[in-house]
Amino acid sequence: MKPFAIGVTKLIKDPASVIHFELQGTLKDAYVTFSKVADDELVVVSGVVESVHQGLLVSGEIKTRWQGSCVRCLEDASGVVKVHFRELFEPEGVGEEDTYHFDGDVLDLTELAKDFVVLELPIVPLCASDCKGLCVTCGQNLNEGTCDCTKDDIDPRWSKLSSLSDG
Ligand SMILES: [Zn+2]
Ligand SMILES: [Zn+2]
Structure with a gap:
């Protein structure tokens, strides 16, 4: 059956x-x-x-x-x-x-x-x-840890601003 x-x-x-x-x-x-x-x-x-x-x-x-x-x-x-x-x-x-x-x-x-x-x-x-996904640049699984891509990709002209906002 x-x-x-x-x-x-x-x-x-x-x-x-x-x-x-x-x-x-x-x-x-x-x-x-x-x-x-x-x-x-x-x-x-x-x-x-x-x-x-x-x-x-x-x-x-x-x-x-x-x-x-x-x-x-x-x-x-x-x-x-x-x-x-x-x-x-x-x-x-x-x-x-x-x-x-x-x-x-x-x-x-x-x-x-x-x-x-x-x-x-x-x-x-x-x-x-809340899965963070993969870094589109290096493929790092962002649930397991961060990568360095984000920092490197920032236009140098914005880096000063970025460091200000990072506080
Ligand atoms: Zn996932
Ligand atoms: Zn990355």
């Missing part, structure tokens, strides 16, 4: 019931240009399935971790992905093409999990919100 699949036989027989679930698995190809959920990263999907007139209503939360490269300093960056969802699943062959569907008595949340996780991935990942 797929890790994010839920058997919903009980719910179809007894529409008044609900199914609580907590599923764990991994996702393939969940990435954007500069960040991703690794193929072996644990993804936890938890929530509840309810029967509604149009199908099955699934609501809950997805939790995992993203990783990527900091766009400023190019070092590894990572963080938590936590996203809530509430989506209708219609029976296969019913409703719009672009909604989620369930097949018979199995509801598979793999596609939903991937869709919601990808939307949460940082487009511009940072190792820290």
Whole structure:
């Protein structure tokens, strides 16, 4: 059985019931240009399935971790992905093409999990919100220390002013 699949036989027989679930698995190809959920990263999907007139209503939360490269300093960056969802699943062959569907008595949340996780991935990942980045001249990682470029680059005409303002 797929890790994010839920058997919903009980719910179809007894529409008044609900199914609580907590599923764990991994996702393939969940990435954007500069960040991703690794193929072996644990993804936890938890929530509840309810029967509604149009199908099955699934609501809950997805939790995992993203990783990527900091766009400023190019070092590894990572963080938590936590996203809530509430989506209708219609029976296969019913409703719009672009909604989620369930097949018979199995509801598979793999596609939903991937869709919601990808939307949460940082487009511009940072190792820290205050990352200082790299020196554009020498490439020094300015989080690790300063370089001498700034001083050297100052136009000599301004150096007097600069030393005044340095106090
Ligand atoms: Zn950084
Ligand atoms: Zn430098």
